[in-house]
Amino acid sequence: MHRFKWLFQDDRASTGGQGSVRIAPPDSLRFDVMGPFGANPTAAVVVGDSSRWVRPEDAVEQMIPNYPLMWAMFGIVRQPHPDAVVRGFRDQESTVWQYARGVDTVEYARLERGEPKLMAIVRRAGEVVGLVETRLSDDGVPLKARLIV
Template identity: 40%
Template sequence: MTRQRALSYIAACTLLTACPRPPGPLVPLTLPLAPASRDSAVAWTRATLPRGPTLIRFRWRYQDEQVKYAGRGSTRIAPPDSLRFDFAGPFNLGNGAAVVIGDSVAWADPEKNFRSLVRAIPLLWATFAMVRPPAEDAAVLGGQAVVSLTHRRRVIWRFAQAEDTLDYVVTDSAGRESLLEAEWRRRGAVVARSRSQLDALRRPASARVDFPEAPARFELTVSAVDTAALIPPNVWRTRR
């Protein structure tokens, strides 16, 4: 490794506090998970959705070993499976939008800008305190635990496919603020991990997504949640 590259690597590690060791598993290997019914998992995921169309406004930050950006954005949600994500940097630079239907990107404009911020669609949903149901071919496991020091209950779900595994952990605090954590692993390696803080109404308040391999981090802080928002039909078809 050259001196210049080494200094860049060290700077990135210091900035993201994610080096040099890869993160351990979100769900401890010693925690037993039992097979669970897909219907129960689907019911749980549906409970994470808002009851109707919702508009979320937020401030965001992104950083990796080469760049550091910040700006504002909004997300329009039409349950159960549609989401529009808009973002813009300072002075409206580096802006873009995308529509996500389920686990697929219907369109992104410009796609390069969207992909640079959003690298894991399942964790985009989790960032806003929502969970997608398991795939039809996924093995479903679940479990519960109590954190001994805080006595907070943790509910764990795992949706495992041949190459991809999604873990979700909800830490509840007696009806007060909750925490939703998610982890996506591909062939055993962590692709992304998110941590979303919920408010007393179980709506997203803040979130962070880490990409250990890059390394990179995307953070957001929610400034407003509008559950009475009217979402025009054309926002799903085009950016403007």
């Protein structure tokens, strides 16, 4: 189980809280989050790219704009869809993947130079849906993640 703190900021407001996630490889997780002083508790079970159980029902869509971005926040690169076109590159300091399917593109970069990190960017019809940068420990455990939408 990973415990984390979260912070949401936009042009109008800022709020934060704490949460936990339990991951069952290769494609399942349960996460629980709450706001300040335990306000607005939310829980969800996610399998692959869909939520199976969410309380309150619309919580995942409000918090996470895209499932590959959510998984990247926890340091996990999702497998591409069987129909996806996959490209990649690897050298001593980085591994980069791109999955394209229809109008959707998901790009990942695992950077090993300095502090290890996983970056992900998702585009739909060329428009950026979001970007994740996750700092990792040397053994791949997520230390800090940032989602930009």
